[in-house]
Amino acid sequence: MTNPLHHSDATFSGAEIILQALRDNGVDTIFGYPGGAVLPIYDELFQQSEIRHILVRHEQSAGHAAEGYARSTGKVGVVLVTSGPGVTNMVTPLQNALMDSTPIVCISGQVPTGLIGTDAFQECDTVGITRPCTKHNYIVTDIKDLARTVHEAFEIARSGRPGPVLIDIPKDVQMSMGRYVAPDTTSRRSPDVSIKQSEVEVAAELLAGARRGIIYSGGGVINAGAEASGLLRDLASATGFPVTSTLMGLGAFPGTDPAWLGMLGLHGTYEANMAMHECDVMLCVGARFDDRVTGLVNRFSPHSKKIHIDIDPSSINKIVPVDVRMRADAAQGIRSLLDALPRNIQQSRPERLDAWWSRINEWRARKSLSYRAQRSTIMPQFALERLWHAINERDPIVTTEVGQHQMWAAQFFKFTSPNRFVTSGGLGTMGFGLPAALGAQLANPEALVINVAGDASIQMNMKELATAVQYQVPVKNFVLNNSHLGMVRQLQQHFHHNRKSHSYSDALPDFAKLAEAYGARGIICSHPDDLDDAIGEMLAWPGPVVFDCRVAQLENCYPMIKSGRGHNEMWLGPDADANEDSSAAVSDMRSEPELHAI
Numbered sequence: 001m002t003n004p005l006h007h008s009d010a011t012f013s014g015a016e017i018i019l020q021a022l023r024d025n026g027v028d029t030i031f032g033y034p035g036g037a038v039l040p041i042y043d044e045l046f047q048q049s050e051i052r053h054i055l056v057r058h059e060q061s062a063g064h065a066a067e068g069y070a071r072s073t074g075k076v077g078v079v080l081v082t083s084g085p086g087v088t089n090m091v092t093p094l095q096n097a098l099m100d101s102t103p104i105v106c107i108s109g110q111v112p113t114g115l116i117g118t119d120a121f122q123e124c125d126t127v128g129i130t131r132p133c134t135k136h137n138y139i140v141t142d143i144k145d146l147a148r149t150v151h152e153a154f155e156i157a158r159s160g161r162p163g164p165v166l167i168d169i170p171k172d173v174q175m176s177m178g179r180y181v182a183p184d185t186t187s188r189r190s191p192d193v194s195i196k197q198s199e200v201e202v203a204a205e206l207l208a209g210a211r212r213g214i215i216y217s218g219g220g221v222i223n224a225g226a227e228a229s230g231l232l233r234d235l236a237s238a239t240g241f242p243v244t245s246t247l248m249g250l251g252a253f254p255g256t257d258p259a260w261l262g263m264l265g266l267h268g269t270y271e272a273n274m275a276m277h278e279c280d281v282m283l284c285v286g287a288r289f290d291d292r293v294t295g296l297v298n299r300f301s302p303h304s305k306k307i308h309i310d311i312d313p314s315s316i317n318k319i320v321p322v323d324v325r326m327r328a329d330a331a332q333g334i335r336s337l338l339d340a341l342p343r344n345i346q347q348s349r350p351e352r353l354d355a356w357w358s359r360i361n362e363w364r365a366r367k368s369l370s371y372r373a374q375r376s377t378i379m380p381q382f383a384l385e386r387l388w389h390a391i392n393e394r395d396p397i398v399t400t401e402v403g404q405h406q407m408w409a410a411q412f413f414k415f416t417s418p419n420r421f422v423t424s425g426g427l428g429t430m431g432f433g434l435p436a437a438l439g440a441q442l443a444n445p446e447a448l449v450i451n452v453a454g455d456a457s458i459q460m461n462m463k464e465l466a467t468a469v470q471y472q473v474p475v476k477n478f479v480l481n482n483s484h485l486g487m488v489r490q491l492q493q494h495f496h497h498n499r500k501s502h503s504y505s506d507a508l509p510d511f512a513k514l515a516e517a518y519g520a521r522g523i524i525c526s527h528p529d530d531l532d533d534a535i536g537e538m539l540a541w542p543g544p545v546v547f548d549c550r551v552a553q554l555e556n557c558y559p560m561i562k563s564g565r566g567h568n569e570m571w572l573g574p575d576a577d578a579n580e581d582s583s584a585a586v587s588d589m590r591s592e593p594e595l596h597a598i
Contacts, residue, residue: 220286
């Protein structure tokens with residue numbers, strides 16, 4: 001049956017047009033919170049069943065849930081909020097999505113057009129406020145532009161380097177009558193990105209001649225889809241190079257592959273950072289040379305030739321000068337290199353790369369992720385190792401909050417698939433993980449979804465447990481409870497003479513009882529011997545869970561690049577030396593660890 005909104009002679013309300021535009025762009029789920037300026041849209045939502053609406057407890061959570069939906073599926077996440085404080089609460093997730101290249105569309109209500117500029121109740125300059133934190137934004141003041149604007153917003157959000165788009169719609173426009181225009185007559189397509197063959201040939205020649213090559217991948221590989229991740233694996237196999245990744249790129253290359261060096265950067269592995277420093281050819285795919293990767297820029301990989309593939313031309317040569325620039329989607333760029341590489345490259349690999357892999361194995365032998373197990377105290381690294389042991393065969397989706405627990409998850413979880421690690425990278429937003437887990441679980445109802453959290457971060461948006469209970473969303477929240485703002489405390493130890501200014505929480509809730517107050521399951525574990533059974537109990541519970549894992553309070557996250565130093569200058573911590581006596585006592589956590597540099 002033909003949809004009546006597609007008849008050019010019929011007229012419909014702005015709210016009806018919005019809902020149909022969402023359907024025509026493949027939307028099946030909206031995260032939102034109602035208010036006066038969007039009630040016409042909510043009234044239309046009530047009268048239909050194709051689009052599911054999830055009522056969150058705070059607009060910020062709606063944005064993060066949409067990010068979790070988008071990051072776990074590759075689709076565009078959608079948010080609906082009211083004017084004034086409703087949309088200002090969306091600023092954090094919009095900026096988060098912008099920095100992490102996450103495609104979301106936010107529809108916000110606005111006061112009627114005749115009241116704009118009068119300081120009306122719940123009015124704010126939405127376009128002005130959100131311009132710096134969106135890829136594009138609109139205010140629609142004419143019903144004739146409404147359908148076209150919604151279609152265009154989706155195209156902008158998902159094309160090129162993905163990102164957030166906001167559409168501000170005054171209430172009178174939502175109630176006006178107009179005609180609907182289908183997306184196939186208005187959709188704006190991104191221009192074709194053509195790679196210069198001369199660039200491809202130069203890059204291929206550099207890769208073929210490298211004796212200390214490395215592949216440095218980022219979130220752009222995951223954004224380019226499953227094909228790009230497959231091609232990345234093909235390229236690593238063809239070249240024989242080791243592979244490392246940013247936080248946002250984890251899962252694009254299997255964490256179990258022998259060529260995998262682990263994450264690089266501030267809390268990356270010793271072998272990843274040292275290989276980046278000493279390589280002679282670096283291929284960067286879908287990453288942007290973030291400061292947490294480079295350390296001091298003028299000391300970053302000083303002797304290498306650098307090739308950069310990125311869909312966003314503004315990211316190339318922005319921070320680190322490169323020798324070959326290839327503006328392309330990751331899949332397109334890698335495919336072109338595979339086609340251009342000499343056919344005999346695999347035959348020459350042992351001769352060229354044996355010494356390089358020997359050096360890498362020496363760095364690996366330092367065991368930079370080592371930690372000292374305790375008999376009566378749960379070490380946070382141990383907790384995550386046991387959690388991963390219990391869940392890895394289920395190909396879980398893991399979200400995180402932000403802090404030490406986030407870095408430990410990145411270090412110890414060995415993701416083998418893209419779109420399985422959902423975290424806040426660029427902005428580092430505490431409170432991200434729980435709502436992101438809700439979005440990921442609703443988008444992937446059959447998946448196991450775990451939110452790895454800290455006791456401070458989980459409290460930022462813990463009210464979303466009510467959302468999980470209401471919609472029967474079985475997310476598992478694994479809280480590493482150390483009674484501190486862990487990463488803040490670690491930085492205070494190292495850079496502020498151990499003055500722990502306001503980083504200790506002496507009024508923590510009983511997380512298990514709080515979970516039960518919301519109608520979820522609460523579990524407490526404080527002894528290593530009980531950990532496996534408690535994790536099994538959490539995984540067996542059919543609904544949402546908060547697991548209060550009480551861990552060593554003063555454990556630090558290593559390796560760590562010291563502020564203002566090069567990426568090869570790392571604190572490895574007291575337990576990283578493979579030859580150290582494992583029975584030795586743990587070093588005083590107030591002392592400064594040994595600084596290792598080559």
